Amino acid sequence: MTKGMRRGLNIEFRIWIYKGDVKLLGKGRVEILERIKRTGSILSASKEMKMSYRQAWQMVKEMNERAVSPLVEKKPGGKNGGGAVLTEAGEKAIVMFRKLEKRVEVFIKKNSERMEL
Template sequence: MKTPCLRCGQGVSAFELLFLCEPHLKMTKMERKVSLLVRHWVFVDEVKFFGPGRLELLEKIQETGSIVQAAKAMGMSYKKAWAMVDHMNTHGQQPYVITHKGGQQGGGTELTETAKKVIEAYKNLNTRLSEIVAAEKQLLSLI
């Protein structure tokens, strides 16, 4: 039984899983974009400590001056954001985030120098890893 090619309507065997005729199947393989993505985390005592999500959270806190606003911007609950901040403050060598109580001036949140240095170092590592990944041709050519 023949099934029409999804692109040109030419009959193809029903067992062709992609339902494409031979020329369109070859074209599809040539059009494919194969890429390599690397994500990385820092672990402390075998527990995820710092990675892309916490980097984004710290950057949002720096932008907004607020854990609440940072959480909202990320579509995250305040409880989860606070738990992440508390974990970084508790398990890091130094605190990452300092909160200020409300009052006439209102409260606020700021990053410590330690947090700023960690952000910079993490981004630098990201850049170096991206360069290595971009240079990887052997693996990608085999897939």
């Protein structure tokens, strides 16, 4: 929203990945995945995003339930309180989403130049 803004119109967009008619992934959830990957815990991820742990945890739970195989491996207990790490499926999910998102961004940019209202 702040970068590459010139006069005239600009397009924002969002994509969601569905499986049948249940939502698997969106921007917010992918961001959670990315932060879990980097920080090693749902709690840290949620704090970074200023999102309640409650919700982040719920989202992870949902993602895991809905995907064919879990995206996040959660570890309660343990030395420093366990934590959470991405599964291979989780890693793939991020890549897939970001790749498509980037492509769409470029496409839209290309197709919305010299638009005016």
